[in-house]
Amino acid sequence: xxxxxxGLYESWFDYQTYQDxxxxxxxxxxxxxxGWAVIVLSILLLIIxxxxxxxxxxxxxxxxxxxxxxSLLIFGASYLILYNNQGLIEAMGNYSEGMVNPHYFVFQxxxxxxxxxxxxxxxxxxxPLPVKxxxxxxxxxxx
Amino acid sequence: MAKLYVFGxxxxxxRVIRSLTMLLASGVKLDNxxxxxxxxxIDPDAANGDxxxxxxILNKYQNIYKNSGEQNQFFGTKISTMxxxxxxxxxxxxxxxxxxxxxxxxxxxxxIDYNGLDNExxxxxxxxxxxxxxxxxxxxxxxxxxNIGSIVLNRFARSDEYREFSNSFNPGDGVxxxxxxxxxxxxxxxxxxxxxxxxxxxxxxxxxxxSRSTIxxxxxxxxxxxxxxxxxxxxxxxSTFMSKSKAALSYYHHAIxxxxxxxxxxxxxxxxxxxxxxxxxxxEDQRNPAHFLEMxxxxxxxxxxxxxxxxxSLQGETTIKEFGIIDNEGGKxxxxxxxxxxxxxxxxxLSKMSLLSKFLNKSLEVLKDNKGGFSKxxxxxxxxxYNQDYYKEYLKKFLNxxxxxxxxxxxxxxxxxxxxNNQNHGTLMDFVKGKELNKSIFSKxxxxxxxxxxxxxxxxxxxxxxxxxLDEETQESRFLKVFDGVIESHVIKILN
Numbered sequence: 122x123x124x125x126x127x128g129l130y131e132s133w134f135d136y137q138t139y140q141d142x143x144x145x146x147x148x149x150x151x152x153x154x155x156g157w158a159v160i161v162l163s164i165l166l167l168i169i170x171x172x173x174x175x176x177x178x179x180x181x182x183x184x185x186x187x188x189x190x191x192s193l194l195i196f197g198a199s200y201l202i203l204y205n206n207q208g209l210i211e212a213m214g215n216y217s218e219g220m221v222n223p224h225y226f227v228f229q230x231x232x233x234x235x236x237x238x239x240x241x242x243x244x245x246x247x248x249p250l251p252v253k254x255x256x257x258x259x260x261x262x263x264x
Numbered sequence: 265m266a267k268l269y270v271f272g273x274x275x276x277x278x279r280v281i282r283s284l285t286m287l288l289a290s291g292v293k294l295d296n297x298x299x300x301x302x303x304x305x306i307d308p309d310a311a312n313g314d315x316x317x318x319x320x321i322l323n324k325y326q327n328i329y330k331n332s333g334e335q336n337q338f339f340g341t342k343i344s345t346m347x348x349x350x351x352x353x354x355x356x357x358x359x360x361x362x363x364x365x366x367x368x369x370x371x372x373x374x375x376i377d378y379n380g381l382d383n384e385x386x387x388x389x390x391x392x393x394x395x396x397x398x399x400x401x402x403x404x405x406x407x408x409x410x411n412i413g414s415i416v417l418n419r420f421a422r423s424d425e426y427r428e429f430s431n432s433f434n435p436g437d438g439v440x441x442x443x444x445x446x447x448x449x450x451x452x453x454x455x456x457x458x459x460x461x462x463x464x465x466x467x468x469x470x471x472x473x474x475s476r477s478t479i480x481x482x483x484x485x486x487x488x489x490x491x492x493x494x495x496x497x498x499x500x501x502x503s504t505f506m507s508k509s510k511a512a513l514s515y516y517h518h519a520i521x522x523x524x525x526x527x528x529x530x531x532x533x534x535x536x537x538x539x540x541x542x543x544x545x546x547x548e549d550q551r552n553p554a555h556f557l558e559m560x561x562x563x564x565x566x567x568x569x570x571x572x573x574x575x576x577s578l579q580g581e582t583t584i585k586e587f588g589i590i591d592n593e594g595g596k597x598x599x600x601x602x603x604x605x606x607x608x609x610x611x612x613x614l615s616k617m618s619l620l621s622k623f624l625n626k627s628l629e630v631l632k633d634n635k636g637g638f639s640k641x642x643x644x645x646x647x648x649x650y651n652q653d654y655y656k657e658y659l660k661k662f663l664n665x666x667x668x669x670x671x672x673x674x675x676x677x678x679x680x681x682x683x684x685n686n687q688n689h690g691t692l693m694d695f696v697k698g699k700e701l702n703k704s705i706f707s708k709x710x711x712x713x714x715x716x717x718x719x720x721x722x723x724x725x726x727x728x729x730x731x732x733x734l735d736e737e738t739q740e741s742r743f744l745k746v747f748d749g750v751i752e753s754h755v756i757k758i759l760n
Contacts, residue, residue: 175723177634177713177719177722177723178630178634178719180633180634181635256636257636257723257726257727257730258636258722258723258726259635259636260635260636260637260640260641260726260730261635261636261637261640261641262635263635
């Protein structure tokens, strides 16, 4: 998981510039943790939506709201994971002007995680996966 | 399985059959194995507004019944015309609910060939009938003249419909007659029909069976006034209703009740109320608003089938019944003012039908937009369904008639008003007066649906569709069955 996701994040960056920060995250299984957070939170939120909330009216809007909340939670979870990464904490401590900004790096990785969360949740909703079949009233939401 | 032949005589007969149809559509069931109702409307006024509205309602009911599959509560009792019953081509008999009456499209004088009579017979006729009677145009009925009706209606035993009625009659079938006593057609038609039913005519098949069958009747005493009647030469005058009723009852006393094996059950209905209807001498203008008493008349039919076994065993003794409610003190009648028997017979079915109608009026668009299995699944109901005849021409229009019936009873005196009429989708299930649902804390602060929201119905509908138990049904049958079950469960919760 850690290796697989590291590749998915690295492709968004100039690796040469960010390699130290990536190494720090990779070393402490950071990408794996973020990956599990993306998957678990997306599925959890969708189960809450389809099984427990299962709204009857304004369904498309509420579904989209759940996707946004899911992304926000994933953003927060990534932030939390990365701010607990020892290597990144050290980099933040050693940060001075002209160096790669580790705070901004955390923000970027969390944003990308949120985007992946959105995509994962969307795929879970459009494919005939079990999560939608938990629902009575949203079995065909969004399609 | 037995058939119940319901003869509705005159305008009141049509209106009671209208009420009976509404009750049957709502899910009121007949007892003692009566699974088919054969309404027969006897009215010389073929253009009568009450009659045409009733036959239209009956036709819509039939179309819904035919396409809705079996074992429904809604529209669960078969209503048949005589022709459908016989399932054969009787060219002279139309496939509708109207009892054919020959030669009524003329003046009474022409009907009896007054000008062709010799002087002695003319003198006798002049004693019995006024000049106005002889000039009376019978195309609009007998306009409150039972002396005319008694001559004209005496012929109905010779009609094709009566012959086919006799052919189709089986042992165990029942007959029920509806009439008003204060008019012309009903007052004269009832004793004549009864006389013909009780005569064992060797020329008619099954006449012996009919003559020994169990027969019930409901007679309406005056229950409305016509404020403009009797003025400016108008022939129908409601101030004469009471005296006409007394005269007719006096006749019934010796012609019906003094005879053995005449009538097995007799129901009296009447009301002192300020129920005014506009003056109309028949045709399309005679379209009186529905009255609570007409529904009570329809309930008399239900009661007759319930009591059928006992009535049959009494052999010639007439059981007389009256109908009453708890004193409404001039106010509107709700379910709580009905007797226990009546309340248990109608409160659930009428509430179900009203909720169905309200749901289709207020919540259908929400249901159509819903992304559950009912509206979007392959085993649900597709958008095209709502443009098909079953829904658009029959069910929706029937429910419009139902709403009209409920509203008319509400605005009449006595006012039968068990339901609110100001719902929206969010408060849909707060429709039974005195049975409003409690709001949860969450719904009060806007979190979650209110317990009276139509969303609960939609959710349950989707649950039934998801279970797949209606997958084998046609769309029409599926539509009715899913609402039948879901609405019933909600109505039980509301009423208890």
